[in-house]
Amino acid sequence: MGVEKGGTAAMRFAKWPEQQHLFVRLMIPYISFMVFALCLGGLFYKLTYDVVKDEVTGSNMQLLDQVKETMDIRLSEINTIALQLLNDPMVLSFARVSDPFSSTRTYKVLETQKNLYSYNTSNNFVLDYYLIFKNSNLALSSNSTYELPAFYNYVLSNTGTDYETWRSDLFSTYRNREVMASGSTQYQGKSYDMLTYVQSLGYPGSIQGALVILVDNRKLKSLLSGVDVSDGGWVSIIDNEGRVVSALSGDGTIPDLDPAAYPADSGIIEASGKTNDMMVTYTKSSYNKWSYVVAQPPHVVLGKVLSIKKITIIVVLAFLLVGLFLAYLFATRSGKPLVRILSTLTERPSGKQPRRPKDMYGFIQNSLSTLIDNNAALQDEIERQAPLLRESFYERLLKGEFLNENEIDTLLRHQHIEIAGESYAVGILHFRGGTRGINADALRKLDVERVLIKEALRLALGESYYVHDVAEDKIAILFVDTAGDSIRFRRMIEGAIAGTAAEIGERLALGLYFAIGGFRASLLDVSGSYEEARQSLSSVTYEEIVQTAWFYDLPSENSLFYFPGEVENRLSNYTKAGESGELRRLLDSLYQxxxxxxxxxxxxxxxxxxxxxxxxxxxxxxxxxxxxxxxSSLLLQLNATENLREVYRSAADIFLSMSEEADHRKKSRNVKLIDSILVYIQEQFGQANLSLDAVAEHMNISKGYMSQFFKEQTGTNFSEYLEQLRMTEAKALLANTGLPIRDIAEQVGYHSTNTFCRAFKRGSGLSATAFRESAAG
Structure with a gap:
């Protein structure tokens, strides 16, 4: 028994070298594969480490770029606000006022203030703004008016600066879009950390005032708050003169910065003794040359990278230990454990986590989609209205209802129509298709024929295609000559007529009868060509399928004088409107x-x-x-002489004298009339029956003229002006008296308390009760 046990042990010992050799042979492929995988993983790790490091170090740059873009946009908006305010005609006019509370200039103060817009509703960086005028010694905003001493003492003042020093500095130094560095400022009795944007009104050597825009520095710091400033880090904004505009640091200190240390537009400076062992990231704005700088300890900036490195080392070590264990385990088995190992290695995840996309612009995208949809709907509505506006324009053009070419050019630009040429002519196309009655079927047939004819005209005329329906079976066509050659212009019109007739002849059995008026050098005179086309159409015999009648081809022995009704209307309108230039051209045209x-x-x-x-x-x-x-002299001259040209010239001189006197009367009367109207409204606005009709009747003018005249002189409608005047008085009563709202409504001219409350909330955005509570607080 003992001999057998000893033999067995000897046999196992004798086989151990062979088993070790097999173990090594089986281990070598696993170890080789594991080493290869680790080397490949190390390569991937190195690449991943570099990419992650670049992304982490670039995150501060991305944040700075976002802050820079936001600041550039906001400063650009503030510059735009300043440009709008300083170019406002009412602001420029008020800058010259030296005694604002004398006579009717009080209205100028109210009108100027009412014209100011509260920009802090559209730009949350703007805390408030004030227009400070040197001559009138006033400070105006959209909701308040102050004399400068009271303004400095109770609204806006700088710590450590008295009023005279502040005023002298403001009006003696010309500032162009200058942004003052942040600091402690007293605003409306409270201390604020804010920036001050100053733009002088006038020009160097003649400063008439200044625009002061207040920017809450907390808004800037909220932009910078996304930067990690722990462990001594800081972030700051530096202007082009090296002043700190805003800064944020972990210990509350503001670093002493030198802009020359950041010569490039942007970059990253590695930590060193020169940077106080801080990693610095900076970028500069191409808009105003401001610098945006972040300084952080390396362990804060590269925290994620170091964390990835630590995790990677732990994973590699774990993988190595597990791999060795598995290799040893699988090497002691046969092929099945080997297959299992290979299967496990191939199915095992690599350990690299997939990057999850970040939905950074989800809300913006949804809002933009909604805006695009709304804009598309608005454009569709404008497109639907465009044909109606064009029809109205062509109708007025053919009737000669325009007083001057500027009015025509304005409407053309508004409707995105381009009509430009050396000469113009109007033609009338009368299409007839046999006997027709006035019934639904006949009208539908006319509609179809009209559409097909317009399509044929479009093909024949190309882009110079302007038509207007003047009747169910008549179309007016405006031809435009761009070359200035009347012979080529006539050939072009004849070619268009031939092309239209050929196109229609293939589709419909219609008689086409064209009547073409004379050529005109201006759109203002095409109504005459239209009248001539109508005259030419009366000469058509309708004996042929296609017939063309030119006004120039009518018999030359024309024994009738030319003075149609539309020309007489224009003559009267020009004279009454005081349009002497247009009147002179029309009189010359009639003479010729x-x-x-x-x-x-x-x-x-x-x-x-x-x-x-x-x-x-x-x-x-x-x-x-x-x-x-x-x-009387004209009548005597008419009967006594045969030189009627002199009679016409004398009559033309009287027309021009009437026009000049009407223009002078209109200008001198307007000033007196608007002053009388405004004084009457100021005295009577508390009467509930005060209306446009009542004022017009009191002034002995028509309601229509009163409405148009008031809008031209004041820039606002009568009803809006009256409501604003009443609301101003109502606000004063609500803030300074304890009268019931019902009594206040009656005092400012409202029969109904409900009507007054709706008007008050529409004008101020608050109910009357809420306004009184806010004024009391």
């Missing part, structure tokens, strides 16, 4: 038409001059102007 282009008999010339004198008599009555001797 009737005395140079037409060979009128003497009797017809007399009739024409009689029509002109009749128009003069009408205008005398309408304008209440007296020219009895001049008109």
């Amino acid at each position: 038409e009737n005395f140079q282009q037409r060979h009128l008999p003497l009797a017809m010339q007399q009739l024409f001059c009689c029509e002109m004198i009749s128009c003069l008599v009408k205008l005398q009555e309408q304008l209440m102007l007296q020219y009895p001797e001049e008109v």
Whole structure:
């Protein structure tokens, strides 16, 4: 028994070297694979470490860039606000006022203040702003007016500076978009840490005032609060002169900085003795050359990188120990453990966590999507309204209702229409398709034919395609000559007519009858071409399928004078409006038409001059102007001479005199009238029955003229002006008296308390009760 046990032990000992050799042979592939995996993992780790380090060190740069972009945008908005305020005509006008509370200048103070907009609702960096005027010694904002001593003592003052020093510095030194460094400032009785943006009003050597915009420094520090400033770190904003605009540090101290230490636009400076063992990240704004600097201890900046490094080493060691253990375990087995090891290694995750995307702009994207949808809906609505506006424009153009070319150009730009050429002509297309009755089927058929004809015109005319429906079966066409050659212009029109006829002939059995008026050099005169086209259309015989009638081809022996009704209307309108330039051009046009282009008999010339004198008599009555001797002289001259051109010139001189007198009367009367209206409104605004009709009746003018005149002179509607005046008085009563709201409503001109409350909340955004409580607080 003992011999057997001893033999067995001897046999195991004899096989141990062979087993060790097999163990080594089995271990070598696992160890080799593990070493290769560790080397490959080390390479990936090195690459990952570098990428993560770059991302971590770049996070501060990204934050600084965000702060820089935000500051650039906000400062740009503040510059825009300053530009709008300093270019406001009312602000520029008020800067010259030296005695603001004399006579009617009090209204100028109120109007200037009312014209100011509360920009802190659209820019949360703006705490408030004030326009400070040197001549009037006033400080104005959107909701308050102060004399400068009271303004400095109770609203805005600098610690350690008296009023005279502050005022002298403000009005003696010209500042252009200057941002003062942050500091302690007394604002409305409270201490604020704020920046002050100053823009002088006027120019160097003649400063008329200044715009002061207050920026709450807490807003800037909230932008910088995303930076980790623990363990002695700090972040700061430095202006182009090296002054600290705003700073944030872990121990509350503001570092002494030198902008020359950051020569490049942006960069990262590794920790060293020069940086007090801090890793510095900085960037500069191309907008205003401000520097944005962050300094942090390396362990704070590279905390994530060091953490990854520590975790990676632990994982590698664990992987190495587990790998050795598994290699030993699998090496002691046969092929099955080897397969299991290979399977486990291939199915085992690499240990690298997938990067999860961050939804940083989810809310912005949703808001932008909503804005785009709303904008698209608005554009669709504008597009739907555009054809109606164009139709209205063409109708007024053909009727000659425009007084000058500036009005035409303004409407063209507003409707995004480009009509520019050397000359113009109007044609009328009359299309007929047999006997038609006035019924639904006939009208639908006309609509189809009109659409097809417009499509044919578009193909024939290309981009210079302007049409207007003047009847169910008539279309007015505006032709534009861009070359300035009348012969080529006529050929172009004839080609368009031929192309349209050919296109329509293939689709519909219609008779097409074109009537073309004369050429005009200005859009203001195309109404005359339209009248000529109508005259030409009357000469069409309708004997052929396609027929064209040119005004220039009508018989030259025209024995009728030219003075259509629309020209008489324009003559009267120009005279009453005081448009002497346009009136002179129209009179010259009538002279050329009737005395140079037409060979009128003497009797017809007399009739024409009689029509002109009749128009003069009408205008005398309408304008209440007296020219009895001049008109009598014209009548005597008309009967005594055969040189009727001199009679026409004398009549034209009287027209021009009337126009100049009407213009002078209108200008001198406007100043007196608006002053009288404003005084009357100020005296009567507490009457509930005060209205546009009542004021117009009191001033002996029409309601329509009163409405248009008041808007032109004050820049606001009568109802809005009256409501603002009443609300100003109501606010004063609410803040300074204990009267019930019902009594206040009656005093400022409201029958109903509900109507007053709705008007008050609409104008101020607060209910009357809430306003009284806020004023009391």
